Amino acid sequence: MDGAAASRRRFLQAGIAGGAALATAGAARAAGDPVITEVQDWNRYLGDGVDAAPYGMPSEFESHVVRRDVPWLTADPVSSINFTPLHELDGIITPNGLCFERHHGGTAIIDPADHRLMINGLVDTPLVFTMQDLMRFPRENRVYFLECAANSGMEWRGAQLNGCQFTHGMVHCVVYTGVPLKYLLEEAGVKTSGKWVLAEGADAAAMTRSIPIEKALDDCLVAFKMNGEALRAEQGYPVRLVVPGWEGNMWVKWLRRLEVGDEPWAQREETSKYTDLLANGKARRHTWLMDVKSVITTPSPQAPITHGRGQTVISGLAWSGNGRIKRVDVSLDGGRNWHEARVDGPSLSKALHRFYYDFQWDGSDMLIQSRAMDEAGFIQPTKNELRAARGENSIYHNNGIQTWHVKADGAVENVEVS
Amino acid sequence: EHDGAFKLGRAATEDEVAAWDMDIRPDGVGLPVGSGTVADGEVLYTDNCAVCHGDFGEAVGRWPVLAGGQDTLTDDRPEKTIGSYWPYLSTVYDYVRRAMPFGNARSLSDDDVYAITAYLLYLNDIVEDEEFELSNENFTDIHLPNEENFIPDDREQEAHYADKSEPCMTDCKPDPVGITMRARVLDVTPDSEEENTGG
Numbered sequence: 001m002d003g004a005a006a007s008r009r010r011f012l013q014a015g016i017a018g019g020a021a022l023a024t025a026g027a028a029r030a031a032g033d034p035v036i037t038e039v040q041d042w043n044r045y046l047g048d049g050v051d052a053a054p055y056g057m058p059s060e061f062e063s064h065v066v067r068r069d070v071p072w073l074t075a076d077p078v079s080s081i082n083f084t085p086l087h088e089l090d091g092i093i094t095p096n097g098l099c100f101e102r103h104h105g106g107t108a109i110i111d112p113a114d115h116r117l118m119i120n121g122l123v124d125t126p127l128v129f130t131m132q133d134l135m136r137f138p139r140e141n142r143v144y145f146l147e148c149a150a151n152s153g154m155e156w157r158g159a160q161l162n163g164c165q166f167t168h169g170m171v172h173c174v175v176y177t178g179v180p181l182k183y184l185l186e187e188a189g190v191k192t193s194g195k196w197v198l199a200e201g202a203d204a205a206a207m208t209r210s211i212p213i214e215k216a217l218d219d220c221l222v223a224f225k226m227n228g229e230a231l232r233a234e235q236g237y238p239v240r241l242v243v244p245g246w247e248g249n250m251w252v253k254w255l256r257r258l259e260v261g262d263e264p265w266a267q268r269e270e271t272s273k274y275t276d277l278l279a280n281g282k283a284r285r286h287t288w289l290m291d292v293k294s295v296i297t298t299p300s301p302q303a304p305i306t307h308g309r310g311q312t313v314i315s316g317l318a319w320s321g322n323g324r325i326k327r328v329d330v331s332l333d334g335g336r337n338w339h340e341a342r343v344d345g346p347s348l349s350k351a352l353h354r355f356y357y358d359f360q361w362d363g364s365d366m367l368i369q370s371r372a373m374d375e376a377g378f379i380q381p382t383k384n385e386l387r388a389a390r391g392e393n394s395i396y397h398n399n400g401i402q403t404w405h406v407k408a409d410g411a412v413e414n415v416e417v418s
Numbered sequence: 419e420h421d422g423a424f425k426l427g428r429a430a431t432e433d434e435v436a437a438w439d440m441d442i443r444p445d446g447v448g449l450p451v452g453s454g455t456v457a458d459g460e461v462l463y464t465d466n467c468a469v470c471h472g473d474f475g476e477a478v479g480r481w482p483v484l485a486g487g488q489d490t491l492t493d494d495r496p497e498k499t500i501g502s503y504w505p506y507l508s509t510v511y512d513y514v515r516r517a518m519p520f521g522n523a524r525s526l527s528d529d530d531v532y533a534i535t536a537y538l539l540y541l542n543d544i545v546e547d548e549e550f551e552l553s554n555e556n557f558t559d560i561h562l563p564n565e566e567n568f569i570p571d572d573r574e575q576e577a578h579y580a581d582k583s584e585p586c587m588t589d590c591k592p593d594p595v596g597i598t599m600r601a602r603v604l605d606v607t608p609d610s611e612e613e614n615t616g617g
């Protein structure tokens with residue numbers, strides 16, 4: 001709030017106090033809710049003009065709707081993660097300023113005039129593009145979720161963090177505008193021996209991942225807009241890779257280079273990291289796809305039921321790297337019985353889906369769960385099924401069914417169930 | 419200038435490609451000409467790396483452990499290091515040259531990185547001679563212990579995915595469901611000013 005607005009508010013608050021004193025001294029007050037029966041300051045005094053906020057921010061009453069981090073998760077806030085406040089959001093689109101961040105060398109600040117994208121390796125002509133060049137290719141607009149491979153990773157051993165922001169908030173979903181990666185690769189001319197593409201970032205981590213050429217030529221985008229505006233710096237401004245349905249680590253930000261090769265490169269982020277250790281000591285690599293998943297966002301530990309019994313809305317998100325969500329079921333009794341939820345809004349491939357289950361809460365304890373199914377026929381497993389198959393040390397790719405314990409007072413807790 | 423459909427972009431020069439294309443593959447493709455010894459690496463490591471990674475790769479605080487942990491991958495708490503987990507030495511060279519030291523990346527010479535890589539082999543008991551010299555000539559002779567333990571993604575064969583039948587809707591468990599673990603017991607969620615659930 002600027003100084004003028006602050007002083008106006010103090011003036012208005014003084015006015016309210018004076019008005020209240022007059023009302024008490026005078027005739028009987030009108031019966032009813034005083035925010036209706038009394039003239040409020042926003043009914044009387046003028047608000048801000050159109051020149052007050054060239055780039056608008058959320059209402060001050062929404063100041064709690066913010067990304068949060070968990071300091072003990074990482075050694076340093078620069079190579080770290082924060083979390084989207086899923087419990088406060090609805091629909092399927094994440095506001096740009098609330099999209100979770102994951103950096104390995106902090107947010108690179110790059111003037112687009114100084115940014116270059118190089119294509120080299122097994123191509124007919126290695127090329128360099130400026131941002132202006134990229135803006136001259138035919139564009140596409142696509143809505144996709146981006147989920148960190150480590151989303152829910154802290155929950156492999158059991159219930160740890162109390163809130164869906166922390167257990168499931170390494171995900172966001174926006175409209176990307178960009179150039180199909182296929183066009184850029186074809187512009188350089190991929191040789192027939194080219195089977196893999198290495199994507200590399202321009203930040204201090206110089207993030208690199210190997211991507212099979214089939215995926216690169218299928219649906220990957222080189223994106224420069226999110227939700228209509230330029231990428232946020234923390235999301236890769238001026239340009240990032242979009243790898244629909246696949247783990248967020250591969251969506252290389254500040255994209256500066258694409259190399260075509262005949263073998264994968266076995267980079268740090270696909271050997272030491274983003275490989276999934278199994279109970280037998282073997283580790284899966286190239287676990288690219290994010291499997292079918294869902295979570296109830298309200299009620300949840302950060303969003304308890306405060307209205308008491310009666311009509312109640314359960315709201316949640318479902319998504320799958322395999323395509324569209326076919327159905328979401330909701331259980332109120334820890335998975336003994338299930339009810340088909342209502343998916344509302346766009347149902348787009350590899351995007352978040354919003355579901356609702358509307359019911360009469362009788363005020364008793366509940367163990368609420370959601371179970372998503374995707375169009376490829378995959379069904380979201382329980383955490384115990386995942387642990388039986390993989391053990392507890394995979395770190396990544398935990399898409400197990402989440403349970404919230406709703407108590408009689410409406411408080412909600414992250415729990416594991418039998 | 420090129421045969422692309424849109425005639426956008428320009429040809430990269432050899433020097434430009436050389437400046438940015440620094441990746442190295444397990445078969446040694448990309449390795450620069452150079453060399454460094456374990457003894458040289460110890461000095462460089464102590465000056466540039468030990469403040470975070472510890473004098474012996476054991477790590478300070480929550481910074482990554484680089485050495486040790488052999489034969490812990492089936493333990494309750496595995497220790498995944500270069501020696502115990504990483505499949506390829508190429509990744510060590512590539513990543514150190516690309517992104518380390520944290521906060522001062524690209525500050526080491528190619529020979530420096532060979533020397534530090536040699537010292538990391540020594541810390542992991544993969545080479546035992548302090549005079550050992552690692553170079554682009556002998557690099558691919560070195561194999562890390564865990565190379566053979568990585569497998570392709572076979573998630574679709576897990577029982578819960580392989581069974582694509584309609585899931586149970588009614589009376590799916592014989593007994594009422596019990597709570598086996600609570601997040602509140604651990605109490606590790608960050609606090610906010612207003613409440614104890616961080617928002």
